[in-house]
Amino acid sequence: MAKKKKKTVAEDDLSAEDLGVVPEEKKKKTTAKKKTSKKKTTTKKKTTKKSSKKSDFIQSSCNVGLVGHVDHGKTTLVKALSGTWTEKYADEINRGITIKLGYAEAAVMQCPKCNRVIAEALANLLRKSKKDPKGHCPDCGEKLAFKRRISFVDAPGHEILMATMLSGASLMDGAVLLVAANEDCPQPQTREHLAALEIAKIENIIIVQNKVDSVGKERAIEHYNQIKSFVKGTIAENAPIIPTSAIFQANVDKISELIEEIIPSPDFEDLNEEDFLFNVARSFDINRPGISIDDLAGGVMGGSIISGQISVGDQVEIRPGLKNPDSGKYKPVITTVKSIYEGKHSLETARPGGLIAIGTELDPSNTRTDQLIGNVVGTPETLPEVKNTVEIETHLLEKVLGAEEDISVKPIAKNELIMIVVGTSLSAGVVSKIGKHNSVSLQLKRPICALGGSIVALSRRIHNRFRLIGYGYLAE
Template sequence: MSEDEFQEALKKQPLVNIGTSGHVDHGKTTLIEALTGVWASRHSEELKRGITLKIGYADTAIYKCPKCPPPQAYYTSATMPKDGKCKYCGSPLEFVRKVSFIDVPGHEMLMSIMLAGAALMDGALLVVDATKECPQPQTREHFTALSIIGVRNLVIVQNKVDVVSKERALESYNEIKKFIAGTWAENAPIVPVSALHKANIDALVWAIEEYIPTPRRDFSKPPRMFVIRSFDVNKPGTNAKDLVGGVLGGTIVQGRFEVGHEIEIRPGIKIKKDGQEVYEPVYTTITSLKTGDQPLEKAYPGGLVAVGTTLDPSVTKADNLIGNVVGYPGTLPPTLYDLEIEVNLLERVVGLDKPMKVEPVRAGEILMVNVGTALSIGAVTSVRDNVAHMKLKIPVVAETGTRVAISRQLAGKWRLIGYGFVK
């Protein structure tokens, strides 16, 4: 892809995914709203309970004043004046790029969903509540998850500074510095904000621009997308002639998709064959591509893309195809019912109030694995030289070297204990 093509794509769709992570109730969804103007938790149960249950998403564009110094030079679509001019000097604001924010749950029981979201992240905002001691259990767990998945572009957001004293804000800052000392993130910026009052958001946008760049991907590879949502977008009572096909939502990780092309979805849907339940790939045609409200003829890696298809909407409704991988027919990795993983265990279980040593993986135990956006549970059939063999309940699509997050059930809850690589 030429530089001109890259710049043109940059104007039409986000080419970078920025996740929010951190403990429940630290203000991640409120922060995304301050940045984008969009409340990312859209599910009815989320609105009722006031917490994130599914992966949310929201896009925005970043603008910069050509004359003012940072941080006040930076704006987003949600914070810029309606006339498109800098509120300090009146200069017309210049477009920088579009970005996509991924909102993941902070609750300990939803860690598997957070791991699926982390698989899509090019960078992350680790949100810390200044009113509470750092780290909270899921602050530590989410930071470990980012480490395992390989996210290395990080901005730490010290939220709720509007409701603490100056002394507590400084104490909170020092707690954060101590938490990240000696880690890959020890030099990450810490930006104090009030997401609720939208205070210091310009400084946060500046830090995002400095520390979370748009990655350059290989557009020449066969296209591949991880599915994170799937929908039936037809409203009840729609006439049969007006029905549209099912929609897949996710992120393209390589190559590019185009309207009109045929695609394969793996592992696909569950069917009965010879008396056994197996998964069969699904084939369909792309009828539309969209990012936010922007229709596309071609969709590139990064950002969250909605792919319209000719599938029966019953196949995609209620997130039925979460965890699937999409590509052109014949280009996808194999569907694996048996998984061989080179295991790397953490020293301690994260996410608990009290430290607990991670015990070795044992034959016969049940583990949960996250592979891309796919989640599966399987029985360990054998372990030798840190290589575990698993029989999966739900197959995954992966090639050699794919990173896997590993969790074990402890006290009735799945806890992150390590990571591995598909052999």
């Protein structure tokens, strides 16, 4: 029985494939086997080729979020644009919905002859014949030239996963809002996700009217007008609306063009000179059951660099850190960076832009099943103080978002439980004080590490669900 248990792959181990993390020990072992079975000349040739690929890889410079109501086609669209199906967990596959934040990367290419801009994976999908070479323009057949690499953040659309979506919003530089044509607009999470984009101040938005293949022309026009009415007066009022069938790749090429046009890469020049700061959105144990102790790889953290740069061999501090099971208190941790990955590509140094994984010397039992979500990583002694009590300048919405019925937002009351999301950090706290100028003080159940002035999403429990009621800013 014990042997059978060791052979079973744990569900959380599957997520390591999202970021392409391979234990260094495992890579060394595989290389050693190849050397014994092949001639030395062949081995040297392969090694040289591999290192050249590694140096040629260009890190993503932009994070594009896919947001919208559950089952409106976000994951299918990511697949068409990147070639990656982001639902990896058994529960996600069985239920057909995104539960965790999904990640994928895509190379944006341009044809030097006809100037067409298109995602590389999509260009390969749209080839006229399978015999046609990959990486060429589907229109004129010219070899495509690289423009930039982007990362996709596939946010869950189900109402009970709103906190996960809010965490993902903190990583986005721009967003694609999907609205399915076979359902009236807006659906509850369509409204809630758009509000989250407004709270996160994400202004570069593309609206995709998906699943137009499932409705007639008159319904498609009626639904288009519903979208226009819904976004009027919002941050997405002037966003382009693209009718699409993601499952048949119809008009998806127009989306890749608009991403290049509307969602530019941020200017990281000044950020590169600042202290290193990294928001943890996922964490993994990449070791398979039954692996020998000598081959164990340290814990892995996935997320996005906010500022500064990180290199293999650097020391980093993690705050609030790990929870002591006896005292219940959190203690910051210092560890060494052993590897850096974007997708399946190994990096020696990483900067802001894209979604990366950092391999560490941490005990992998401390990173499995996303235990480090919400932590902040930085150069030792440069991170903000860990806060158990926070003061927030609040701004409440007129109506509760995400609920089926029309509910007005009541003022926050003393002793009320409020859920907050700051960056990728999720916590809840009891209101201990109501101050002047709409400020409230919360005694947190889980500490956070965040800079003063950070945007905070506020939710309260309504009908056994935490619903978005407003936003605020952390006091300095």
